Amino acid sequence: AQSVTQPDIHITVSEGASLELRCNYSYGATPYLFWYVQSPGQGLQLLLKYFSGDTLVQGIKGFEAEFKRSQSSFNLRKPSVHWSDAAEYFCAVGFTGGGNKLTFGTGTQLKVEL
Amino acid sequence: GAVVSQHPSRVICKSGTSVKIECRSLDFQATTMFWYRQFPKQSLMLMATSNEGSKATYEQGVEKDKFLINHASLTLSTLTVTSAHPEDSSFYICSARVSRNTEAFFGQGTRLTVV
Numbered sequence: 707a708q709s710v711t712q713p714d715i716h717i718t719v720s721e722g723a724s725l726e727l728r729c730n731y732s733y734g735a736t737p738y739l740f741w742y743v744q745s746p747g748q749g750l751q752l753l754l755k756y757f758s759g760d761t762l763v764q765g766i767k768g769f770e771a772e773f774k775r776s777q778s779s780f781n782l783r784k785p786s787v788h789w790s791d792a793a794e795y796f797c798a799v800g801f802t803g804g805g806n807k808l809t810f811g812t813g814t815q816l817k818v819e820l
Numbered sequence: 821g822a823v824v825s826q827h828p829s830r831v832i833c834k835s836g837t838s839v840k841i842e843c844r845s846l847d848f849q850a851t852t853m854f855w856y857r858q859f860p861k862q863s864l865m866l867m868a869t870s871n872e873g874s875k876a877t878y879e880q881g882v883e884k885d886k887f888l889i890n891h892a893s894l895t896l897s898t899l900t901v902t903s904a905h906p907e908d909s910s911f912y913i914c915s916a917r918v919s920r921n922t923e924a925f926f927g928q929g930t931r932l933t934v935v
Contacts, residue, residue: 740923742926747911747929747931748928748929749826749913749926749927749928749929750864750913750915750926751926752923752925752926755923796863796864807854807866807869808854808864808866808915808924809866810863810864810865811863812862812863813862813863
């Protein structure tokens, strides 16, 4: 069975600083990888996804992520964080197609200091 | 992206009663919908997969008689929490997809509180 690990439960960065959120997965075949953002009491918004092809994926709101097969990682990055980026971030892995059921990581709570 | 709407966004019910949550795909036909549950400050756990016109597939440990799922049309799936108890209080989120190889879109979630 696939699994997803987000080792950082909480991260605090200053506004304008760069950000990297870590995600590692365990899956026997090539996974389909996603990053979602959730504001308090809200649903999930897709930031970006990797299905195949270029391993550096661009998403919305200035986010990007890089799939590294050798490290089983799909870390999320943003060069300059805005205060509005404060939220919960979830990494997820799917299989046999982008729309199949997802396994989520435990999430990383991002706090942005002004 | 496509829009998935959940209703209600918040509901409070008395212990022992049943509550129905709707998940609608507003601008596409969803052959499959997924129901997730999220406990406070925790991740999402898949409860069941719902395919239009057929019985839902429940994940291990999820009581199918307690969490009734109906996917009667290509735009609507419902989750009914029967005989709700305080431990059923949670955030329930649905997602919907067009086909196997397309991404799933999430609803905004429903906060259920059982008192």
